[in-house]
Amino acid sequence: MPRLSDLSRPDTVPSKLTSTQTNLVKFAKLNSYQELACLVKPTKPYGIGLTSTFKLSRCNFDSQIEKIFIRFCKYSSQLTEQTDCLPKSFVLTINNCSYTVKNKYTLTPYDITPRVIADVYSASNDSSEQTRDFYYGVYYARKIDHRILIENIKQKGPKAISITMEMIKKKLQNDEDIIADNFVKASLLCPLSTLRIKIPARSIKCEHINCFDLESFIKINDITPRWRCPICKIYVDCDEIIIDGFLMKILSESPSDATESHVFCDETYKIYKDGQYDQNLIELIR
Numbered sequence: 001m002p003r004l005s006d007l008s009r010p011d012t013v014p015s016k017l018t019s020t021q022t023n024l025v026k027f028a029k030l031n032s033y034q035e036l037a038c039l040v041k042p043t044k045p046y047g048i049g050l051t052s053t054f055k056l057s058r059c060n061f062d063s064q065i066e067k068i069f070i071r072f073c074k075y076s077s078q079l080t081e082q083t084d085c086l087p088k089s090f091v092l093t094i095n096n097c098s099y100t101v102k103n104k105y106t107l108t109p110y111d112i113t114p115r116v117i118a119d120v121y122s123a124s125n126d127s128s129e130q131t132r133d134f135y136y137g138v139y140y141a142r143k144i145d146h147r148i149l150i151e152n153i154k155q156k157g158p159k160a161i162s163i164t165m166e167m168i169k170k171k172l173q174n175d176e177d178i179i180a181d182n183f184v185k186a187s188l189l190c191p192l193s194t195l196r197i198k199i200p201a202r203s204i205k206c207e208h209i210n211c212f213d214l215e216s217f218i219k220i221n222d223i224t225p226r227w228r229c230p231i232c233k234i235y236v237d238c239d240e241i242i243i244d245g246f247l248m249k250i251l252s253e254s255p256s257d258a259t260e261s262h263v264f265c266d267e268t269y270k271i272y273k274d275g276q277y278d279q280n281l282i283e284l285i286r
Contacts, residue, residue, distance in 0.1 A: 025135045027071050028081040030109065030225040031238040032149070033141035039068070040138035065143040068116055069109035069225070072136045083235075084109050084226065087134055107235075108226050109139075146222045149238055150215055153201070158245035165246065165267055167209060172265050183262040183269075184209055186247060188254065191230045192216045196256065200247035203229055203236040209263070211244050 025042035029035075070092070073082035089102045094115040101110065168184045190197050190213035200211035208231055221227045227236040250261050250269060260272040 024077075025073065025075055025137070026081050027073060027137065027139075028083055029237065029239075030069075030141065031227050031236075032144055032146075032222060032225055033067065033069075034144050035139055035141050036066075037140040038137060039140055040136075042073075042135045042137040044135050067111055067113045067141050067143070069139050069141060070112050070136060071109045071139060072134045075135050082135070083107065085134070086110055108224075112138075143223075146218050149218050153214060153238070153241050153243065154199070156243070158243040158248050161246040161249065161267070163246075164209065164244055165265075167207075168263055169265050171209070183264050186210060186250070186261045186263055186269075188247075188251060188259050188261060190216050192220055196259075197247070197251060200244040200251065201241050202231070202244065203234065203240045204242055205234055205236075205240060206232055208232055209247075211247055214241070214243065 027042070071084055072086050074085050075082060084107055086101075086108070089100060091098060091100050092112070092115075094112060097115070099115075171184055172182065186209050188197055189195065191210070192212055193216040195213070195216075197211060197213045199214035201214040201217065202208070202211045206229055210231055212230055217227075217230070227238070228234065229236050246263075246267075250263075250271075254261070254271045255273075258271045258273055261269045262272065263269040
């Protein structure tokens with residue numbers, strides 16, 4: 001299994017830029033990639049044909065796991081880390097070859113690795129009305145094995161049952177539909193794989209009780225730099241993913257064919273199969 005300590009940095013030649021640079025721009029960390037070097041510091045493309053040049057001296061560059069990303073953002077002073085936001089279209093010239101990028105997915109880095117075919121790399125960005133409000137930077141990164149990401153989250157251990165119960169109590173107090181039922185539904189199936197959850201996880205920013213299966217989520221998002229919760233659709237940082245201790249307890253104590261649980265504010269819960277309460281299934285009490 002690869003280790004993060006095995007990663008090395010390339011030799012680089014600092015870019016000679018004609019535009020104003022700022023140290024205020026810091027891009028958000030990519031979940032699946034380890035940044036090895038900043039090849040072009042975040043820069044605002046004021047001029048037409050702004051050119052950045054650097055050299056990669058490694059002869060064993062592996063394009064399957066090593067990538068060169070160009071990252072754009074619209075700078076916000078209210079954010080400590082800037083979110084990727086590609087212009088709708090822009091023109092890049094790489095190694096004297098120009099091409100227009102018409103972007104469909106605006107909130108991700110743009111992979112220019114296939115365009116880098118020589119030791120000396122140069123990129124020019126043609127400024128336009130669409131790109132003048134942006135900053136961009138170029139980064140050399142290496143793919144992190146998904147097993148490392150999973151293991152790092154597992155090593156943190158499950159969150160205390162009391163944390164989930166506090167969320168449930170708040171929902172029972174504030175949600176009119178839930179108040180009428182006096183319980184919160186928690187699915188035991190992963191919304192991605194539709195299979196039974198093995199390791200229940202979600203982001204600390206998620207406000208819902210339902211979880212996704214940790215391994216399924218990371219494997220599906222393995223090649224994606226930015227991740228989204230399959231339930232509430234918010235962007236998820238790997239460092240913010242937690243394992244739900246209460247749902248882990250329910251999964252460990254319920255039959256393998258159970259698909260749902262109804263949780264009450266006193267930590268009691270009933271187990272359901274395909275939406276039906278079965279007397280043959282266990283009703284667990286704290």
